Amino acid sequence: AQRVTQPEKLLSVFKGAPVELKCNYSYSGSPELFWYVQYSRQRLQLLLRHISRESIKGFTADLNKGETSFHLKKPFAQEEDSAMYYCALQAGTALIFGKGTTLSVSS
Amino acid sequence: GAGVSQTPSNKVTEKGKYVELRCDPISGHTALYWYRQSLGQGPEFLIYFQGTGAADDSGLPNDRFFAVRPEGSVSTLKIQRTERGDSAVYLCASSLGARNTEAFFGQGTRLTVV
Numbered sequence: 001a002q003r004v005t006q007p008e009k010l011l012s013v014f015k016g017a018p019v020e021l022k023c024n025y026s027y028s029g030s031p032e033l034f035w036y037v038q039y040s041r042q043r044l045q046l047l048l049r050h051i052s053r054e055s056i057k058g059f060t061a062d063l064n065k066g067e068t069s070f071h072l073k074k075p076f077a078q079e080e081d082s083a084m085y086y087c088a089l090q091a092g093t094a095l096i097f098g099k100g101t102t103l104s105v106s107s
Numbered sequence: 108g109a110g111v112s113q114t115p116s117n118k119v120t121e122k123g124k125y126v127e128l129r130c131d132p133i134s135g136h137t138a139l140y141w142y143r144q145s146l147g148q149g150p151e152f153l154i155y156f157q158g159t160g161a162a163d164d165s166g167l168p169n170d171r172f173f174a175v176r177p178e179g180s181v182s183t184l185k186i187q188r189t190e191r192g193d194s195a196v197y198l199c200a201s202s203l204g205a206r207n208t209e210a211f212f213g214q215g216t217r218l219t220v221v
Contacts, residue, residue, distance in 0.1 A: 044212040093162060
């Protein structure tokens with residue numbers, strides 16, 4: 001079955017602390033994975049995709065096919081990183097989303 | 108336009124009524140998607156259009172749900188005989204192509220069935 005699992009509903013960290021948002025997937029083919037972010041009162045938007053191997057706003061994510069994971073990481077969290085984060089898997093033409101993790105960064 | 112536009116932003120309807128939700132995609136985007144997001148869940152795929160045709164409607168939950176995109180631009184999601192379980196945020200997204208291209212989301216329509 002095609003599935004995306006984000007085990008943490010809420011992650012609270014202090015400003016400057018490292019952040020890791022976990023994402024595990026189940027997919028029989030070659031996965032295409034994404035992280036989407038939704039800031040308060042804003043629309044859902046793409047943060048990064050694994051094929052680009054890019055760093056956006058200091059966030060990176062590495063696809064680990066052995067562990068079927070695509071965890072999102074940032075070495076030093078900022079208050080403006082507080083948002084809802086969704087991991088998504090491209091399955092055919094559709095995106096399959098996880099349930100999301102709320103990241104709360106406090107000073 | 109500036110982005111994907113969805114109207115109305117909020118809709119309250121009575122159980123059993125018919126509703127239409129509208130999506131204006133970004134100009135030039137041939138791919139259009141509808142998703143449904145229930146409370147505490149991630150967006151759930153409903154239907155995908157490439158141009159005017161529904162290329163994948165496997166996510167529609169039942170035959171009360173229908174969507175059209177007659178001219179390959181604006182799309183309308185139609186829900187007949189609404190039920191309380193249909194209450195959710197309905198999201199529309201568009202992209203230049205189906206794969207490996209960024210999907211841009213609208214703000215969503217919050218549907219409440221009372």
